[in-house]
Amino acid sequence: MMDDERFMTDSDGRIYRRYDDIKTKPIQRLNYDSREINRFIKKQEPVIIENLGLVDSATKWDLEYLHENIGNEEKSVYVSKTHKFMYYNASRCAVYPDFIPPNEQHNMTMTEFIRKYRTWKPGEHRIYFQQILTDTVGSCIYNDFRNFKWSWLNSKKERFNWGDLTSNLLLIGQPGNVTPVHYDEQQNFFAQVHGYKRVLLFDPKFFQCLYPYPFHHPCDRQSQVDFENPDYERFPLAKHLAGYEGVVGPGDVLYIPMCWWHYIESTMDSQITTSINFWYKHQSMTLSDLRFPLKWQQKLTVSRNIEKMLGEALGDPSEVGPFLNALVNGRYT
Ligand SMILES: CC[C@@H](CC(=O)C(=O)O)C(=O)O
């Protein structure tokens, strides 16, 4: 790995992909008892919270324990020919018939996942366990789940007037797996349990530098910019990307603000990476709450509503692009 110039080793021995073009500064790290944490969450800026113990009860969730206790229902596992696992919405493939899914979503038992994980050889398709925790888990896992620090989570939800917790995703990845840069429309406390993940985050204002796929595209909310091989011809503004970078390890909790772009990579020096996220609906906002100029998170919501409404009004999502060009070219440009 050390000889492979695509990778770098940081001062802590973490090994991850090198992106010289992308300017970043470190994500702020704060101990769980710092009063500064609320300031970051209020301002909706990323912060890594240390020693919180949010999901300490999941530390024992190794593959054996999960095999014993997670339940026999089939689980969602993504399979990719490459190290990238870009999310796509399969129900939108009809609108883009030429779209080639970048990976496959399979359902398999924990036994099957563990067998694939343990027999995996370089060059084979990679796997990434991504399963929403449901009430089908066994009683031990359920008890561990109940022992998460819900009082801390609920205090933040109330304090910042967030909506309900929508789901917890359990993620079990191989070293080197990459979730390319995308945004989610939810607030997210991302808890790292085993192994290390390198994260890059960008303010929603970098919308124009990250060229998201169209709303109706299967890869809605995903950036078209490939960090490993950026096409500056097609995406010239990507050169101006500037964000935050950090590595989360066991016990760390990363606050990913709603609509912030994030890239997540399991470091190559990790044996296995296990993470649990906590997605919350954003705060319900009334018109009277709006302040102008709008924040980019709000502009993003407006842009999505425009694309959605145009798809409906024109009766054909593929008409949205040409219509917007007709509206803008020569008139606003
Ligand atoms: C969905 C996979 C990703 C996490 C993430 O994007 C999120 O929690 O929003 C990761 O850890 O690889």
Ligand SMILES: [Zn+2]
């Ligand atoms: Zn995400």
